[in-house]
Amino acid sequence: MRNTKVIGAASAVALAIGLVGTAVAAPAVAVGPESTYLVLAPQGATTKAAAERVAAAGGTVVAAYDQIGVLVARSTNTAFDTAVVGRGVESVASTDGLGTTLIDDDESVTVDSATVEAAGDPTGEPLWSQQWDMTQIDVAQAHAVTTGDSSVVVGVLDSGISSTHPDLASQIAFDQSASCLGGVVDTSVAAWNPTTSDHGTHVAGTIAAAINGVGIAGVAPGVKVASVKVVNDDGFIYPEAAICGYLWAADHGMPVTNNSYFIDPWEFNCINDPRQRPVWQAVQRALSYSQSKGTLTVASAGNSNVDLQHKFTDSSSPNDGSYPVEDRTITGACRDLPAEAPGVVTVSAVGPTEQKSYYSSYGQGVVDVTAPGGDTRFRTGGVSSTLTDGILSTTWSLANGNGWGYKQGTSMAGPHAAGVAALAISAHPGMNPGQLASFLERTATALDCPEGVYEPRPGFPATCTGGERNSFYGAGNVNAFNVVQ
Secondary structure (H helix, E strand, C coil), X not given: CCCCCCCCCCCCCCCCCCEECCCEECCCCCEEEEEEEEEECCCCCCCHXXXXXXXXXXXXXXXXXXXXXXXEEXXXXXXXXXXXXXXXXXXXXXXXXXXXXXXXXXXXXXXXXXXXXXXXXXXXXXXXXXXXXXHHCCHHHHHCCCCCCCCCXXXXXXXXXXXXXXXXXXXXXXXXXXXXXXXXCECCHXXXXXXXXXXXXXXXXXXXXXXXXXXXXCCCCCCEEEEEECECCCCEECHHHHHHHHXXXXXXXXXXXXXXXXXXXXXXXXXXXXXXXXXXHXXXXXXXXHHHCCCEEEEECCCCCCECCCCEEEEEECCCCCCCCEEEEECCCEECCCCCCCCCEEEEEXXXXXXXXXXXXXCCCCCCEEEECCCCCHHHCCCCCCHHHCEEXXXXXXXXXXXXXXXXXXXXXXXXXXXXHHHHHHHCCCCCHHHHHHHHHHCCECCCCCCCEECCCCCCCEECCECCCECXXXXXXXXXXXXXC
């Protein structure tokens, strides 16, 4: 059954159902729950004609992204997606039921943190001894050179960042933060703070938690993070929110964005699917625009332990409850967005031993680099979980407020790479996104493929292919010290 929940604030829509002249009534319009649509004008064209088509079809434009020729519209006309088609409209897609959830494997209870004098040294932070991830990528050595430039802002496209967290309050670029829920920008502090999920707060801590004698240290504590909220209160990411987020970050000068999610409850967006193709087109336009404005997009590879290079069967989608889970053959026409979009730096995950995390997806020519994401099962061969082998970072909950805790996933690997990218652009300003991506790869620590079938946890087999650059690790593990030299 189609998911008909309303995204963001509801809008009243006036339908043209009155009389035309005095004699002929307009055709009756079937009215249903309000739905959200992406309406695409032809590539390079303005959205004026498309907006006129939206109005004529009984819809309301709630956001116009003229930079890429995309409108976000809402309508209660059940035939809107066919009625809007015409001159000035290249394609249209309802995004109802196209929300995906954030999924990570483990999370601990809050970790206590004493307050001590850190004196600008990350190793003096109270919880540093539990940050094996930072030691793995030489963060302390990097900080002896630079902790990052405060003019560098990393956009965290996620569930919001707690503006009151003691490790993050000084790190947030308030004037560059916004909510993009429903595809509509809202810059109020309440709008971009978390409401149900601390995923974004955890990601932000990995990137830029302050060296302040409290809690942890981030990869680049000298830079700022901007909260770009794209995850709604029900935990779903919809395409219109992600598109809004890409454009907001690009137009506000963010050189790096972190994207720890995939767009679509079907983990793979297939361009030969008539409903999914417009989403791919709109996302691709947004990412291309973002790159043209100087923003590097860093994305997580996913937690499905699948080889993204080869055909396989996806048996776990969709994950939003709006449609029954079904088996679907994934071919070269299907892509994990944004991870498999051109120009995106795609990050797999490793655990404390620098071996691929059991859950991490991979793929020759897809994964560019790897980074610490945690692996809580490697010590016991999958029997039980050792939470301290996850990634420790900042947390928040409605019940307990701000704190620190563990999560694991490629969602945690991505922000390590984004933080290293922020250090790189701080130490070597002026690189464009392509140059920055190449620099991350050239400075990574190469990791060899394990021999044979790799199965650190029963039921999660994987086979690595390639040489120095391979399907598990890409060019290797990101390294903070190497990028600042």
